[in-house]
Amino acid sequence: MNPLTNRKLQAQNTKNKIYKASIELFEKKGYENLKIKDICKEAGVSIGSFYNHFDSxxxxxxxxxxxxxxxxxxxxxxxxxxxxxxxxxxxxxxxxxxxxxxxxxxxxxxxxxxxxxxxxxxxxxxxxxxxxxxx
Known part of the structure; x- marks a missing residue:
């Protein structure tokens, strides 16, 4: 298996931050009330970063x-x-x-x-x- 490059490692870290922020916010705000911009703000990433890792x-x-x-x-x-x-x-x-x-x-x-x-x-x-x- 090839070791992760710094870029791939950073991408994986960003995806994990988005995922963890989403799980926390689902509980706080509820899935239906949560907006992608809320997830991005909590994770400290741009909306473009969100869409690089998740379609929706x-x-x-x-x-x-x-x-x-x-x-x-x-x-x-x-x-x-x-x-x-x-x-x-x-x-x-x-x-x-x-x-x-x-x-x-x-x-x-x-x-x-x-x-x-x-x-x-x-x-x-x-x-x-x-x-x-x-x-």
Whole structure:
């Protein structure tokens, strides 16, 4: 793997700042009330920087899904230690609650509603990890 250049590292840091500011502001202001200019102000970046990393405010929610998939792949998948099914499910939901606490209630409300088309895509890390490795 090639090491990140200073430019790529700076771009990744900017994207992370935007993401973290968005998550914080979703909780404070609510997703519907939040404007991209608010996110940019909180993150200390220009609106152009926002659009270099995200197409829209909804793209932040897609990033939440990607980060959740990564979390379950790296933090949860190999760390479930229970041996029976019920305890595995409980342990899984303990990890799941930690992640949900991090992203916050308003973000979760935006993620888990019938109009969120992202659930119909082929991303399935969370689902496949759960069913293949924990049952």
């Amino acid at each position: 405010k909804h793209a932040i929610l897609i990033e939440v899904h990607k980060k959740a998939d990564e979390y379950f792949k790296t933090e949860v998948k190999d760390n479930i230690i229970s041996t029976n099914g019920i305890d595995k499910i409980i342990e899984f939901f303990d990890y799941y609650s930690i992640y949900n606490d991090f992203v916050g209630l308003d973000t979760l409300k935006q993620l888990y509603h019938s109009g969120n088309y992202f659930f119909f895509t082929k991303r399935k890390i969370l689902t496949s990890t759960t069913t293949k490795n924990y049952t």
